Structure formats: structure tokens, C-alpha cells
Amino acid sequence: MKKMTAMVHDIILQKKHYHHSVDFTMGNGNDTLLLAQISDRVDAFDIQKEAMQRTRQRLRAYDNVTYHLLSHAYASEVIRENIDLAVFNFGFLPGGKEELTTQLSSSAVAVHTACACLNYGGCLLLTLYPGHVQGKEEADYFDAWASGLPADQYHVMKLCMVNKENSPYILWIEKRKKASFADANK
Ligand SMILES: C[S@@+](CC[C@H](N)C(=O)[O-])C[C@H]1O[C@@H](n2cnc3c(N)ncnc32)[C@H](O)[C@@H]1O
Numbered sequence: 001m002k003k004m005t006a007m008v009h010d011i012i013l014q015k016k017h018y019h020h021s022v023d024f025t026m027g028n029g030n031d032t033l034l035l036a037q038i039s040d041r042v043d044a045f046d047i048q049k050e051a052m053q054r055t056r057q058r059l060r061a062y063d064n065v066t067y068h069l070l071s072h073a074y075a076s077e078v079i080r081e082n083i084d085l086a087v088f089n090f091g092f093l094p095g096g097k098e099e100l101t102t103q104l105s106s107s108a109v110a111v112h113t114a115c116a117c118l119n120y121g122g123c124l125l126l127t128l129y130p131g132h133v134q135g136k137e138e139a140d141y142f143d144a145w146a147s148g149l150p151a152d153q154y155h156v157m158k159l160c161m162v163n164k165e166n167s168p169y170i171l172w173i174e175k176r177k178k179a180s181f182a183d184a185n186k
Contacts, residue, residue, distance in 0.1 A: 004127050004159070004168045004169065004170055005030065005031075005089065005127065007159060007170060008031070008087065008089070008125050008127055008170060009031075009034055011123075011125060011170070011172055012034060012035075012038070012085065012087070012125070013034075013038070015038075016038065017038055017039070017040075018035070018038060018039040018040070018084040018085045019039065019040045019041070019084050020039065020040065020041055020042075020043075020081050020082065020083055020084050020085075021035040021038075021039040021041075021042045021043075021083070021084060021085040021086070021087070022035075022042065022043045022044070022045075022075070022079065022083050022085070022086045022087070022114065023035055023042065023043075023044040023045065023087050024045050024072040024075065024086060024087065024088045024110050024114065025045065025046065025072065025087075025088055025089045025090065025102060026044045026045060026046035026051050026052060026055045026067075027046065027051050027055075027089065027093050028051065028054060028055065028058075028093065028094075029044075029051075029054060029055030029058045029059060031087050031089060032044045032055050032059060032065065033055075033058060033059055033062075035065075035085065035087065036059055036062040036064055036065050037062075039064065039084075039085070040064060041064045041065075041066070041081075042064055042065045042066070043065075043066050043068060043075075043078070043079055044065055044066070044067055044068065045068045045070055045071070045072040045075060045110075046068075046069065047069070047070070047071050047100065048093070048096070048100060049069060050096075051093060051096075052067050052069050055067070071106050071110075072088075072106065072107075072109075072110035072113075073105075073106035073109040073110055075110055075113045075114070076113045076117075079113070079117060082117050082118070082119045082122075083114060083117045083118050083119065083122055084118075084119050084121075084122040084123075085122060085123055085125075086114035086118065086122075086123070086124045086125070087125050088102075088107070088110070088111065088114075088124070088125065088126045088127065089127045090102040090107060090126070090127060090128055090129060090135060090138050091129040091132070091135055098132075101132070101134050101135070102134065102138065103134055104134065104137045104138050104141055107138050107142075108141060108145075111124065111126065111142065111145075115173070115175075118175045119175070120175055120176070120177050120178045121174070121175065121176075121177045122174070122175050123172065123173060123174040123175070124171075124172075124173040125170060125171075125172055125173075126142055126146075126170065126171040126173070127168060127169075127170050128142060128168065128169055128170075128171065129168045130166045130167075130168075130169075131166040131167070131168070136166075139169075142171055143158075143171070146158075146171050146173055149173065152176070153175065153176055154173055154174065154175055154176060155173070155174040155176060156171065156172070156173050156174075157170075157171075157172040158170070158171055158172075159172065
């Protein structure tokens with residue numbers, strides 16, 4: 001079976017093209033690279049200079065990415081356009097400093113910003129890691145939040161291993177097209 005990070009890419013590739021994508025946790029740039037390949041423009045965030053430098057170097061052939069060495073909690077101050085795709089891979093950089101893991105206080109602000117800026121038909125992908133303390137806080141919070149999103153406005157899917165406790169999982173949230181809103185309210 002594929003890793004969750006590869007499954008996220010499979011989900012993203014269900015659409016061939018996006019206008020504006022945002023990678024809220026740049027890390028080693030695996031997600032940013034895919035977004036740059038299939039989007040008109042990309043905003044990418046990380047709080048670690050090394051992550052930004054590594055990603056920038058890796059993506060030097062692409063000129064459609066704006067890099068932000070900034071907490072994603074401040075995304076609303078720099079994002080100028082609605083979003084078609086928002087990717088969050090929470091936790092810490094594999095092989096990096098574990099204390100620089102994402103924290104619920106800033107993650108929640110960033111996800112709410114992304115959701116508020118999402119275009120109709122756009123989607124949010126959250127990869128959560130409940131196997132460590134901060135990851136469990138994020139997982140519990142986002143599970144409850146996503147479960148409460150109105151079903152006539154959002155499709156929400158959870159992809160998880162049901163036989164392995166605390167393994168990483170994906171929350172896939174799609175803002176339904178405006179026409180679907182109208183249909184649901186007929
Ligand atoms: C699991 S890694 C992301 C992996 C990445 N998506 C990739 O494809 O390689 C999580 C990243 O989130 C970053 N991070 C932690 N807190 C953050 C914050 N408040 N704002 C933005 N990035 C943050 C970490 O520095 C780390 O690079």
C-alpha cells in the first residue's frame with residue numbers, strides 16, 4: 001500500500017490543473033514541487049530557513065512559486081487570491097528538529113484561513129500524525145472541526161488505516177461547487 005504522502009499526490013492529480021495552490025508546510029519541497037508542476041501559481045510557507053532554501057534549490061526551474069519564510073498562521077496577510085488547492089502535511093521534517101513540529105494554535109489559524117479562501121470546487125488536504133503529542137492535538141481538533149462542516153457545502157473524507165492505531169491519515173475536504181449548493185437546497 002502507498003504511503004499517505006503518495007496518496008495525497010494521487011488525490012491532487014485527480015485534477016490536471018489548478019490555478020492557485022498553497023503548500024502550507026513546505027518541508028523538503030516534495031509537495032511544493034508537484035504543486036508547481038500543475039498550478040499557475042503557488043504560495044509556499046515554512047518557518048525553517050533550511051526548508052525554504054532546500055525547496056527553492058529543488059524548484060529552481062520553476063518561476064511560479066512565491067516562498068514565504070513565515071508561519072502559516074500569517075497566511076491571510078500575504079495571500080492575495082482565493083485558493084483552489086491547500087496542502088498541509090503537519091508534523092516535523094523527517095530527520096529534522098522535532099521541536100519545530102507544527103502546533104495546533106498556529107495550524108488551526110492557517111486551516112481556517114485556507115478554508116475561508118477556498119474557491120468553489122477547491123480542496124484542502126490535511127495529513128495528520130496522531131502518534132506524537134502535538135500531532136494528536138491537531139488530529140483531535142481537525143477531526144471534530146471537519147466532522148462539523150455542513151454536508152451541503154463540503155464533502156469530507158477521512159482516509160486512515162483502521163487496523164493500526166495512531167497511524168498517519170488524511171482529511172480530504174472539498175468545497176462543493178456552487179451549483180451543488182443550489183441543488184442541495186432545492
Ligand atoms: C512534515 S514536514 C512537511 C513536509 C513537506 N510537505 C514535504 O513535502 O517535504 C512539516 C513542516 O512544517 C513546518 N512548520 C512547522 N510549523 C510551521 C508553521 N507554523 N508554519 C509553516 N510551516 C511550519 C516544519 O518546519 C516542517 O518543515
